[in-house]
Each structure stands twice: as C-alpha cells, then as structure tokens.
Amino acid sequence: MVTITHYLYLKWWPRLKRQNALRPPAARRDKPYDRRRRVACLKELRVAFVCDEMTWKDFSAECDARFLTPQNWYEVLKDWKPDIFLCESAWSGIDEYRDCWRARIYRNHQVLFEQRRELLQILDFCRDMGIVSVFWNKEDPTFWGNQQYDFVDTALRFDYILTTAEECVDSYRAKGHENVSVWQFGFSPKLFHPTGKQMQDKAVFAGSWYADQYERCQDMCSLFDTVLSSGLHLDIYDRQSGSSDPNCQYPIKYKPLVRPGVPFDQLGQVLGGYLYAVNINTVKSSPTMFARRVFELMACGEVVISNESCGLRRFFSDRVWFVGEERPSPQKIQQMRSANFYEVFLNHTCHKRLCNLAQHVGIELVQTRPSVAVLFTESVRIFENDWLDMNNQGEISFYQCKQWRPAALKEQMPLAKHDYWYWPQIGDNGQIFNVLLEQFAYLPPNMGVCRNKSKAFSFETIVWRAGIMVPVCLGEQLLRKPEMLITVFYIP
Incomplete structure (x- = not known):
C-alpha cells in the first residue's frame, strides 16, 4: 500500500x-x-x-x-x-x-x-x-x-x-x-536583527505544538511555566495556527496566550519587541546540534530561555537562562545580551557559513567583506595592528589625519575605493569593528552605526563623531556638510 x-x-x-x-x-x-x-x-x-x-x-x-x-x-x-x-x-x-x-x-x-x-x-x-x-x-x-x-x-x-x-x-x-x-545552523542579519524598538519586559515563543512528541511537550510546559512563574507575560505565535489537526493544538491552559503565526521573513520584526524569548531543543545531547532559532533570537538582542542542550552549554555557557534556573539579574541580562550579540554576529552569520563552505570545497573568494577606510589621528594609531590581525584580507586601508577637516580628508582619501568609512573611538578593537560592519546588512544607506552600551539597540540623530561607521555615500555628504545630522544605530 x-x-x-x-x-x-x-x-x-x-x-x-x-x-x-x-x-x-x-x-x-x-x-x-x-x-x-x-x-x-x-x-x-x-x-x-x-x-x-x-x-x-x-x-x-x-x-x-x-x-x-x-x-x-x-x-x-x-x-x-x-x-x-x-x-x-x-x-x-x-x-x-x-x-x-x-x-x-x-x-x-x-x-x-x-x-x-x-x-x-x-x-x-x-x-x-x-x-x-x-x-x-x-x-x-x-x-x-x-x-x-x-x-x-x-x-x-x-x-x-x-x-x-x-x-x-x-x-x-x-x-x-x-x-x-x-555545518551548524546560522542566521541572516537581513531577517533577524535589533529593530530599535523599545523592548518590552515580556517573553515570546514562536513555534508549534506537537502532541505526539511527549518529551518535547513536557519541556515546553516546563519552559512556559518557568516564564509565567517569574512574573513575565508570555506571547505564543503558533506556526500551525491555520491547522485543524488536533495534534497541533496547544493545551487549554495556554490557549489565551496563543496568537496567529507569522511568516518566517517577518518574524524578526516581531521578536525584536521582546526582551526574552523561549527556545525549545528537540535534540538535547548533541554538542553542536541545537535549534536554529537560538542564533536568530540572540541577533535580535533577546535573552534566550531554553530547555537543556549540551550544544548551548558548550557554545554559550552561562549566557542562556536554562529552565529551572532563577531569573537573571538586570546586570546579568545586559551582559548576556551583549556577549551573545557579538558572538553570533562574529561567528554565526549565513554569510560566514557560505564563505567557509566555498573554501571547504576548494573555491577561493577573492574578497570576503566590503572595503573600509579607517581614519585615525595619532591618538588612536595603537589600534591599527589589532585590526590588521583581525582582518588580514587586505580590505582595510588606514588614513592618518592630523586635522579633522573635510578639505584634509578629501586630499588624503580616494573616495571611490571604499564602501565604508570609520573613525574609531578609544576602546574600539577588531571585534567591535567587525560587528559594526555586519550591521549594514540590514541598515539603510543613510545611517551610521556606533558602539554605546548605555544606548544599545536604539537609534539617535546626532552629528558625525568618533566611533561612527558610515557608508561612503553618506560620508561624501558629510564632507560637504560636516555639521549635518545623521541617524545612528547603537550596538552594545
């Protein structure tokens, strides 16, 4: 049959x-x-x-x-x-x-x-x-x-x-x-990234209920109850909301929390409004296999609440709120969000996965990242070696500017040669540089990006200053109008 x-x-x-x-x-x-x-x-x-x-x-x-x-x-x-x-x-x-x-x-x-x-x-x-x-x-x-x-x-x-x-x-x-x-899962920054919205002190889960998977259902109940008992509100976006299959219906006690599902390419915008997000791992004993959603949630700046997973313990240690643990302190939450955000943007983007695959099968990519002009004065020259160590593809050019004047910059910089300009601030390093650059996968071309822990995951309109990376098209406008206001997105 x-x-x-x-x-x-x-x-x-x-x-x-x-x-x-x-x-x-x-x-x-x-x-x-x-x-x-x-x-x-x-x-x-x-x-x-x-x-x-x-x-x-x-x-x-x-x-x-x-x-x-x-x-x-x-x-x-x-x-x-x-x-x-x-x-x-x-x-x-x-x-x-x-x-x-x-x-x-x-x-x-x-x-x-x-x-x-x-x-x-x-x-x-x-x-x-x-x-x-x-x-x-x-x-x-x-x-x-x-x-x-x-x-x-x-x-x-x-x-x-x-x-x-x-x-x-x-x-x-x-x-x-x-x-x-x-080859682990990765995430697309174009789909999953901070939205700049005010993140609510709530939790979200986006996924399905499968009544025939007993252990998974038990873990989901434990996760939901952990969230609710900690005083957090929980919204559940049901991926199978259009199904009449009784196997895919959430239990009655969670029904008031359930909302219709959201298409995958719109999910990042929904997740970005929550400070906490629930993750369920069907595979728990693997050192590398865990839910794709983990990377997506961390890229949105959320605290991940999860059932047990050897892989999560291995890669993120104490930066995940595991079921049965107490709710992290506000200070710990900020540390978790920041560290995980850097980790996934540095190591787990789909761009990086494909670059590694090309190399693995014997295809050389001549250029793996955009070209950046790093502008510095003598006071920040100490960072040059660090950036060269972190970015050995030769796609970064350094320009020393004795004076921060548009006329001087025009003389020293071949504008058409680069995709982005960066004027570092004290404390910046190669990792910060790389994460700043990754944000342009989703930011519009008329915005800059800057590190600021106290204002992380928010936008502000300011005058160009040290620490801001901008697309070259915006940089050329700033040379003509140095006092022009620009919108900047802050990362931690």
Whole structure:
C-alpha cells in the first residue's frame, strides 16, 4: 500500500497538475564545465539549491542563488553552470514551488521503487559536468537509521556531506565517506536583527505544538511555566495556527496566550519587541546540534530561555537562562545580551557559513567583506595592528589625519575605493569593528552605526563623531556638510 500511494503521488499527481519533469537528452556533453577556482566575492558565487523555505530565505540573498525543481533542474544547470549544488535534508521545498520535493529527497525503504529519480539525475549531471555537490543533513542525529526517512543514504551519494551533529561525523566515515564536516545552523542579519524598538519586559515563543512528541511537550510546559512563574507575560505565535489537526493544538491552559503565526521573513520584526524569548531543543545531547532559532533570537538582542542542550552549554555557557534556573539579574541580562550579540554576529552569520563552505570545497573568494577606510589621528594609531590581525584580507586601508577637516580628508582619501568609512573611538578593537560592519546588512544607506552600551539597540540623530561607521555615500555628504545630522544605530 505504501508503494502504491507513493507511486500515485510521485508519478501521476504531477501529470494531473501538468508538472512532468524534463528529461535530459540521452547524449550529454563530453566535456565538463571549466570549474571556477576563484570567485570575486560571495555575491558572485553561483549556488543551485534544493531546500526548504527557511534555508532559502537565509542563504539566497548571500550569493547568486537559483532554486531547482524536478521540472527546471536540467535547463538551469545546463545554461547557468553553478559552482556548487547544495541540497539539504528538505521535506517539501520552498513556498513558491510548494511540495515540489516532498518525498523525493530521503530514501523510504518501505517503497519498492526509487522515489528520488530527479535528485539522482541531478547528481549524475553534476558528476558528469564537474559541478561540486554538497548535502547538508540538518536532520542529524534525529533521523539517523530511520528506515522511512533515510537522509543518510542520500547524503552518501554527494561529493561532500555537511551535518549539524558532530557526533555523526565518524558514523558517516564508517560508511565510507571521507568528506564529512560539521555545518551548524546560522542566521541572516537581513531577517533577524535589533529593530530599535523599545523592548518590552515580556517573553515570546514562536513555534508549534506537537502532541505526539511527549518529551518535547513536557519541556515546553516546563519552559512556559518557568516564564509565567517569574512574573513575565508570555506571547505564543503558533506556526500551525491555520491547522485543524488536533495534534497541533496547544493545551487549554495556554490557549489565551496563543496568537496567529507569522511568516518566517517577518518574524524578526516581531521578536525584536521582546526582551526574552523561549527556545525549545528537540535534540538535547548533541554538542553542536541545537535549534536554529537560538542564533536568530540572540541577533535580535533577546535573552534566550531554553530547555537543556549540551550544544548551548558548550557554545554559550552561562549566557542562556536554562529552565529551572532563577531569573537573571538586570546586570546579568545586559551582559548576556551583549556577549551573545557579538558572538553570533562574529561567528554565526549565513554569510560566514557560505564563505567557509566555498573554501571547504576548494573555491577561493577573492574578497570576503566590503572595503573600509579607517581614519585615525595619532591618538588612536595603537589600534591599527589589532585590526590588521583581525582582518588580514587586505580590505582595510588606514588614513592618518592630523586635522579633522573635510578639505584634509578629501586630499588624503580616494573616495571611490571604499564602501565604508570609520573613525574609531578609544576602546574600539577588531571585534567591535567587525560587528559594526555586519550591521549594514540590514541598515539603510543613510545611517551610521556606533558602539554605546548605555544606548544599545536604539537609534539617535546626532552629528558625525568618533566611533561612527558610515557608508561612503553618506560620508561624501558629510564632507560637504560636516555639521549635518545623521541617524545612528547603537550596538552594545
């Protein structure tokens, strides 16, 4: 019966919807593509994706991305010639092509025919044409050994395997695959960042209730009760709010707290209004696998309240409010928010993940970050070596200015050479520099960014001064009108 059901869904349903896959010609090109070993920047890296909606939203804006479907893959690969084919352990595909990959990525051993036909054809084409294939298994370790949803069998057919679970690396190698490494979740600053709103002393949870997952439900109840018993108000945004499935209905005692779900690409704006956010980990014993939401919440400047997780303990130590612990003091809360904000913007952006992937598969990115002109007087020259250590790509230029006058700056700085200008203040260092630069992923081009702990995560309109980084287009305006007021966003 399982085989018949899958056959009807995968073979006949597309025909009824006029979605038959294009069949590649039997005779293929003899000569593979000339594989690129150097790419100017990440934006020019061509990546063909098979993934679900969240991953697509996270990564597609970071590179030159195309989404493959069972219908378009041959034409896209043949004409576009991507550098990398990146497939994740997807369940259905992106919203624009809803369910196009449902049941076509994992191996179902209960089905007596090969339901991954299009995916395997893509891999054959990539192998013939010299396109690097990468499989990202974000369902490790949960579905390892699962006979119905066997993503491992699929992963073993790719050139490279990425896993969210460090403990699975040796297991893949034991199956004969050597190119295996850890690739954790990341976050997109374009989607998740501080909003500048006044953050309310409330807690938020955005996610689903699955009544058939007993341990997860028990942990969620413990988390919700911890929040409520501490005196905090809790809002729950139900990802399955449109579902009539009784398995996805929150318990009656939490019903008054439940609100309709929010689309993934709008969620960051909602989260930014809360000081606290609840996170639930289904996987708790992995040293590297924990919820994607953790990075997103920390990027918004929120305090994460979570159930237990070895990975969270390893990466964030005492900077997470774990269930059963007392509510942190106001001083501790500020320290947690600041440290986590720096940690995720320095190490866990999707941009950084893709840069590492390109390097891992042998593609050199000539430029990995924008070009910045650092303006300094003798009093701040001590920071030059620190920045050079932190940013050895050669994309930072230093200009010493004896006088802070527009005329002097015009003479000393080739304006068109740089993307941003930065006039450091005492106490700034390489880490602060890097985090300041990351904020322009979401800030408009007429704003600057500056470090100020007492005003962190807020906007202010001021005159340009030390410590502010600005886009070069705004800097050129400031040269003409030095007293012009600009809007600045503060980070801690």
